[in-house]
Amino acid sequence: MADVTTETTTDTAPTVTPAEPSGVLDLRPPQESLKAELCRLGLEYSSTDGTAESWRDYQRGVLATFDDSGTSVTLTDVKTNLGRTLTLDELKAVTRIDTMTAAD
Numbered sequence: 001m002a003d004v005t006t007e008t009t010t011d012t013a014p015t016v017t018p019a020e021p022s023g024v025l026d027l028r029p030p031q032e033s034l035k036a037e038l039c040r041l042g043l044e045y046s047s048t049d050g051t052a053e054s055w056r057d058y059q060r061g062v063l064a065t066f067d068d069s070g071t072s073v074t075l076t077d078v079k080t081n082l083g084r085t086l087t088l089d090e091l092k093a094v095t096r097i098d099t100m101t102a103a104d
Contacts, residue, residue: 034066034073037091061101077101 029035035055043055043064055064063083066073073091076083077099086094096104 032088034070034088034091037088037094038064038073041091041094041097057097059102060097061099062097 029039038055041057042060043057043062046054046056046063048054052065052067056062061078063076063078064073065076070088072085072087074083074085075097079100098104
């Protein structure tokens with residue numbers, strides 16, 4: 001008779017535990033961050049290509065890109081390819097982004 005080997009495996013799926021004792025899992029970005037400011041201005045996450053992260057506001061035609069350093073973001077009008085690079089402090093001062101697609 002041949003030797004039979006049996007393997008016993010255990011479920012090792014990680015358990016998600018909330019960061020707060022209240023049981024609330026807060027997935028919002030830190031308040032003092034480019035991501036929080038982009039959310040405030042109506043942009044949403046689009047993609048990551050390994051070196052840069054892209055966020056978009058499809059209604060206004062805005063593309064925002066930034067790297068892992070998180071020190072500045074480039075906002076671009078997708079119709080004209082005109083853009084500006086802003087620091088976090090400069091981005092905090094922005095109240096609206098006007099483009100060829102949308103200007104209030």
